[in-house]
Amino acid sequence: MRILFMWCYLCLFSCQQNKQVVSDKEQKTISFCASKSDIQDAAELNLNIIDYIKMNDKVKEIRRASIIMSQYITLDKVNRKYSVDISETKALELGVNKMNYDRVVLEIENVNKLLVDNPDVELIDLKLQYKEYKEKLDSVFNR
Structure with a gap:
């Protein structure tokens, strides 16, 4: 068997x-x-x-950049807003190109605008989500 x-x-x-x-x-x-x-x-x-x-490879690159950037997006639960805590220079060093860096920054700005008018939207701690994702990934590939 x-x-x-x-x-x-x-x-x-x-x-x-x-x-x-x-x-x-x-x-x-x-x-x-x-x-x-x-x-x-x-x-x-x-x-x-x-x-x-x-x-396609372009979408994979965008997704990879979003995952990298997610570990540098801080949630301010009191003021209900997100901030990007990485410089463009540091993002470039980590493999995120300028276009994807700017895209993530703009998306965070748009989310913050949305949160002002929608106080019932549930907030997600992206750093915590990244940490859980990374631990799961490491447990699979570092056996």
Whole structure:
């Protein structure tokens, strides 16, 4: 039984097995083979492998920048607002380009404007969320 399980596992997760995925936006079928680095990158972007394979590189870069920046966004619960606590220079050093840095800063400004008019909106502590995400990721890849 154990040998059968291992054989099924290897067949299902083997990189040599060619999977077929139908894109949500297009009705074309694409073939892919996920490498170990693809699987790790998908996990780092908090995506399942199917969504990762279908996602274009620009969107992956935006998502990666948002995850990096999330650890530098502070929630002020008393005043109900967020602040970005990283300079553009430091963000560049961490791999976030200027366009993505500016996008995140603008998104935070827009969220703060929204919060003024909507006091019932639930606030999320992005630093805490990042910490939990990082701990989960580390537990998977640092066994």
